Amino acid sequence: MSNKYKLTIPMAIVITLIAIVYQRTTGPTYPKKFKINYQGEKVRVKLPRSQENTEGALISLPLLDKSHQLTVFYKRFPTNDEWSESPLEMKASVWEFRLPVQPAAGKLQYYIEMKDQEGNMIQSLGNAPSPILIRYKGPVSAFILAPHIFCMFFAMLLSALAGSEALFKTEASRHVGRWALGFLFVGGMILGPLVQKSAFGVYWAGFPFDWDLTDNKLLIGFLAWLIAVIANAKAKRPKFTLAAAIVLIGMYSIPHSTMGSQYNYEEGKVVTDR
Secondary structure, eight states, rough: OOHHHHHHHHHHHHHHHOHHHHOOOEEEETTTEEEEEEETEEEEEEESSSEEEEEEEEEEOOOOOOOOOEEEEEETTTTTEEEEEEEEEETTTTEEEEOOOOOTTTTEEEEEEEEEOOOEEEESSSSSSSSSEEEEEEEOOOOHHHHHHHHHHHHHHHHHHHHHHHHHHHHHHHHHHHHHHHHHHHIIIIIHHHHHHHHHHHHHHHHTTTTHHHHHHHHHHHHHHHHHHHTTTSSOHHHHHHHHHHHHHHHSSSSSTOOOOOHHHHHHHHEEEE
């Protein structure tokens, strides 16, 4: 079987690593980063944007000055609730506050104000017009989540490898493409709904039932690879393989959980954030 593995495997690894780093640094569920200005230094802090609903999300900030006053403002999203406010509690070397627990897919918006002992504003981490948004989720078993993550990124690796082989029109592009489709099917179409059900109470929130972007981009990527594998069933058609690989890269470039599941407090059910 003709191949260019010495060249294409490193290419595929680089593409996949870029995808992993990108997924880890984008999207609405990864911690929000801030820099606190203190005595000429910039102290880096992170505030949570995702939390299992077994307990409230913990806000923890370094105790830089005991004379400071830290207050968190929060309310449910999306609602017309008034802002609730609570002081952060001083504990050893940190300021702490635990946000209220919400149902699966329930969201809170919050921000933190830091003032000196006279009540003068020092700094705000977020604000009322642009708060931090956190989404709660149900716990997902590691026996489901771990293979789901592995299969999805291994599918990306195989897809990139097949696409790279397709550039050289090798026979390997057909063979690797079938494996890419297989891992995408297991990781996305089987394990994906199980993860979604555990976290947000629904198996599938994409087309034709709703417009969850994570589910829909998975569906597009899967269909692209299904078409490519069928097109290559009897004859080598590298253009289809390359197109499917490009489509999947495009799908992975959309931040995870964008336009995802969201609890509607008025209706009391999970909908899609549009």
